[in-house]
Amino acid sequence: MTSPTGAGRYAPSPSGDLHLGNLRTAVLAWVLARRSDRAFHLRVEDLDRVREGAEQRQLEDLAAIGIDWDGAVVRQSERGAAHDAALATLTDRGAAFECYCTRREILEAPSAPHAPPGAYPGTCRDLIEEQREAGRARMRELRREPALRLRAETRTWQVHDLWAGQVTGEVDDLVLRRGDGVVAYNLAVVVDDAAAGVDQVVRADDLLSSAPRQAHLAHLLGLPEPSYAHVPLAVNGRGDRLAKRDGAVTLRDRLARGESAAEVTGRIGDSLGLPGCRRAADVLARWDPASLPSEPWVVELPA
Numbered sequence: 633m634t635s636p637t638g639a640g641r642y643a644p645s646p647s648g649d650l651h652l653g654n655l656r657t658a659v660l661a662w663v664l665a666r667r668s669d670r671a672f673h674l675r676v677e678d679l680d681r682v683r684e685g686a687e688q689r690q691l692e693d694l695a696a697i698g699i700d701w702d703g704a705v706v707r708q709s710e711r712g713a714a715h716d717a718a719l720a721t722l723t724d725r726g727a728a729f730e731c732y733c734t735r736r737e738i739l740e741a742p743s744a745p746h747a748p749p750g751a752y753p754g755t756c757r758d759l760i761e762e763q764r765e766a767g768r769a770r771m772r773e774l775r776r777e778p779a780l781r782l783r784a785e786t787r788t789w790q791v792h793d794l795w796a797g798q799v800t801g802e803v804d805d806l807v808l809r810r811g812d813g814v815v816a817y818n819l820a821v822v823v824d825d826a827a828a829g830v831d832q833v834v835r836a837d838d839l840l841s842s843a844p845r846q847a848h849l850a851h852l853l854g855l856p857e858p859s860y861a862h863v864p865l866a867v868n869g870r871g872d873r874l875a876k877r878d879g880a881v882t883l884r885d886r887l888a889r890g891e892s893a894a895e896v897t898g899r900i901g902d903s904l905g906l907p908g909c910r911r912a913a914d915v916l917a918r919w920d921p922a923s924l925p926s927e928p929w930v931v932e933l934p935a
């Protein structure tokens with residue numbers, strides 16, 4: 633389903649209730665899509681870490697603060713055929729290879745100078761068939777599948793981010809399908825965004841460094857590369873990423889303490905320098921994206 637004007641999206645992981653930082657990112661994704669006449673889609677990233685009932689609660693919470701979406705909600709778990717087709721395309725082209733390394737072996741392998749800790753050392757990239765057979769036999773013993781990795785032919789790729797500008801990031805032999813047989817997030821996100829006509833990706837900035845490798849995957853698959861807008865994370869008073877242990881961090885928590893959804897939306901508006909917002913539409917009417925603070929949002933949590 634492709635909208636002629638493109639689309640934005642929000643892609644929550646259904647691992648629990650959405651917290652204020654998640655909701656702020658969702659509002660900004662919705663606002664950026666709507667102000668540019670794009671469609672807006674929701675995709676539930678339920679490939680792992682799923683908590684029973686979380687999806688339904690997340691959808692209710694998004695609706696409660698005034699976010700609407702177009703078309704049916706897409707579940708990543710139902711997109712296996714498309715993910716497999718993309719894996720087959722890359723494999724047929726020789727752009728993927730099986731990797732038989734365990735996580736520990738990768739961590740312990742001597743890595744190239746300047747490579748970040750845990751970077752893939754290239755162990756299985758250029759094995760001969762005999763070595764691959766031995767690797768597969770070992771995987772059978774471990775009751776695992778080989779992981780599938782990208783045979784990266786470039787080291788960097790460039791994307792454009794609304795706030796960060798041109799960003800050049802590393803492209804490595806990233807995992808396309810994990811050893812447990814689950815398609816990797818980086819591949820699924822690219823395939824699913826493109827299938828939905830998404831040309832604008834708005835999300836938290838902990839994923840900024842993943843954007844170049846995702847855009848590169850899109851390029852390899854012959855898919856359009858989206859534009860990006862990465863929103864600073866929400867943090868607690870100590871500067872740590874907002875988490876459940878910080879107290880009443882979710883919309884549900886705030887409602888249970890007697891706040892209304894409008895008041896919670898108001899907090900999000902306040903964080904954007906827009907006092908008095910009560911619905912996502914109020915942010916849409918008043919927000920200037922150029923004014924987004926580049927620092928994390930320090931969420932104040934009265935008891």
Ligand code: GLU
Binds near residue numbers: 642
């Ligand atoms: N599912 C991810 C999250 O909830 C977002 C992934 C994305 O937007 O690409 O943080």
